[in-house]
Amino acid sequence: MSTATASADNGNGVMTLENLAKFPEGQKVYSCMQCGTCAATCPYGEDSEFPPRQIITMLQAGLIEEVFKSSSLLNCVACYACMAKCPRGIRLTEVLLPLVKEQVFAHMTDVPAELQKALQNTLRYGNPMGESPRKRALWTKTSPVPVPVLAEIKRPVDVLWFVECYTSYHPRGQDNSRATAKLFHAAGVDFAILGNEEKCAGECARLLGEKGLFDTLTDYNMKLLRKYPFKRIVTGAAHAYDAFKYQFPAVGFDFELHHTTPFFAQHLDKLKPRLTKKLNYAITYHDSCCLGRHNGFYDEPRALLQAIPGVKLVEMTHTGVNSICCGGGGGGMWLDTYYAAKGYERLSERRVKEALDTGADVLAVSCPYEISRFEDALKVQGGDKRMVVRDVVELLAEALED
């Protein structure tokens, strides 16, 4: 059984909290100057016993076991804010936090029920919703354009489109997939999907500390990717993008990789002439943690939106690197009730309040979790009559000539 790891084996084996100093990334952790920026920027910083700064203190003091026993790391929604802001450039969200969380998770006696169910489902069915794996590609039947499946077409393709879970099963995620398929066609891209063989990339499980589950899924998906000839991978799932980009190279992943939003931005010259329908919307774009802070795609989604005739782009107070997390990352998607029971504000609600303040008609997103999170938050805020949530690809597909 191979084991995927956060950093390539440099002769010291797999990086752990004990041998951290043997890895350059680990060494960096010890360069922390205790400035506290991480805690201050963390959306749940005030509610957390052990923000990154505190973890590093405990690690240095040899008291890390204390951290393992606390459940406060469940508060971390892997928003990448601390990592983006750390003046020492420590890769907190990507490297340190998963290692700590893995131990926290191993020590946890009561895993919140909602989260437990999602993890068990992901292991068993390859998706957190517990839907039948044999129905993963069912959405393609409702696609406006044909969506070829690799196992059926038996020929090499240019783009392997890794669809992912929400975009396969959730009705609003399927809207995203149908739009993406339409855009591939419009851009003249030769693509195919893995169909029912695909399983969750598992990035949220990893960020939450369920590394074993992530490894199991990685083994599976990596074998699957090797089965088919293709040139590059495109995915609309921001978390899968992260998994492929930062984790999979350790198990030999060396394919060209794109997220749909920047990918279509690259194809804008082909798409733009076909974006002929005028959409008279005022749109505000939410920078997702993965795509924005983690990968720096701030301009691409905006360029796409601005290419749509009639669209007026307005910005929220917190954008770019300062964007407010939707609260769904790092397992947060399955901890809403746990947070509610603790009395925390739901981050998606914090975010849509700001979106509503812009007066825009549309909140545009580019991570599949956000659609359901923000639509729900708008309902709770009573803003669902004033504003709708749409993925960038949905808006583009809507603007396409028929």
Added chain:
Amino acid sequence: MAGNIWIIAEAWRGQVSEITFELLALGREVAGQAGAPLEAVLLGSNARELAQKLGAADSVLYADNAALADPVPENFATALAQLIKEKQPAAVLVPLTNLSVDVGVVLAAQLGVPFLNYCKDLKAEGGNLTATCVLYGGKMEATVTASAKPAIIGILPGARPVEQGRSDKAATITDVAVTLAAPKVHFKRYLESEAGDVDITQKDFLVAVGRGIQTKDNLDLAEDLAATLGGAVCGSRPVIDQGWLGLSRQVGKSGMLVKPKLYVMLGISGAPEHVEGMKGSQCIIAVNTDAAAPIFNVAHYGVVGDALEVAPALTEKIKARKG
């Protein structure tokens, strides 16, 4: 068919359980097909007056024994085994309730015969009993012949309407004696559910409210309906988020997983996150003003209408029926 058709009457804390009448109704049909008498068997202690209620049967066997005062399945099963040896019924219909199922399985074990489970319908044809059994959580129905003598058959609630098994006819009661030794298992006491702590996963009847209920005050309409049905109120997440109901009342992906016998939905759209928590309900009735609401693809029965009007109307009608 040689031998009577028996139904085992269930008495629960001084009352004949409703399922007993459902079994009487079903048993009546089966007895008719088999050309055999329908006989009800009631076991208890000082419970003879309950036997009067079983007039829908051709005859009633009533066994009185102090050891049958408490719900000790072993005693009931031993008593029944004695009666079965003596009277040789063709079939024994047992209510599939938490109370009676243990009597049925212990009885079958004592007699060394199968316990035919999850039966929702039963027929006597050509000297055989044919049962329709609900398997795999309702995903399949099996038609099954039961040839054991006697056939012990667990009947699901709702097999026939309760009314059909009630009768004003005076019951013909025969007192029978059973001998019971001290049981291995001792009943200590009943534990009542504590007021306040409502466990919606344990309720047979749930009235679920969504944003369509509009204001917190309107919750009363749902509470009234739930109280009339003998159930509890639960809700979709926005309703819980607004603080109208406690967290423990939330149904769905991030809430409770419920499978009640009846799930009445007042103003819930049917978001997948909600549906995940209630799709296993046995009967789902949705009331929604929007004819295109996705919940109508999930519900068994749908009403396009104002929940604020339908709920009180329904409460009144049910009250009237229940008397």
Added chain:
Amino acid sequence: MDILVLMKVVPDVVEELEVGSDGKSLDTSFLRTIINERDDHALEQALLLKDKHGGKVTLLTLDAPDIDDVLFTALAKGADRAVKICGVESVQSTQTAVKLFGETIAKTPGLLPVDLILTGVSAIDDLDGLMAAPIAQQLGWPYAGVVTQVALADKTATVIKEFAGGVRGEYEVPTPAVLGIQAAEKPPRYVPVAKVRAAMKSQTIESVDAPAVEAATTVEVQQMAKPQVTGHAEMLEGSPEEVADKICELLAKRGLL
């Protein structure tokens, strides 16, 4: 306190079930099995008792595809020993399963003595019986079913059994006894996949040959079919009063009033 947990797998209904070509059994080509949910609760109850009193938890199952995953997961959760009964084709009848378990328990050295045998009170494929009571009968042990709580003391188990409407009953059961578990006191625990992987490396699953038992015959499936599902609600129309009347009627028909 030593506990034996009996577990079996059932068809996973997340996958669409189909009727086989004989018209009276499940099509097995796409069938996936999953641990009987209540058996999982029985295991959890056993582990909770072990957490409290110490002792050994042993699992006994019928062999099935993917059963090793189930057993390693249970070992990773804290069970001490896992035994599977091999050499039986997929067992369709609970009566047959009872005989297989009963004979194996009686004949396999080292499985007994235990203080308790726990198993799920029922399973979605229990057509011709429930497991716990007939096994208790074979062993001559006391039985209690629909159990939701177990406390162990010397030679007695105090169990809570669930009735209707939130009312429960407390019983004293002399041990050794067989209990049919409805639900454990806590939901089954989560075990990180890494621990399961570790269990696969460090622990072993024992196999015993299935005893020869006669197949059960008095319950015979003639036909199996999917119940009809409409995919859309049956709409009730009329004024609120008319609709309410219609609802009352259908509730009465279903025995819900």
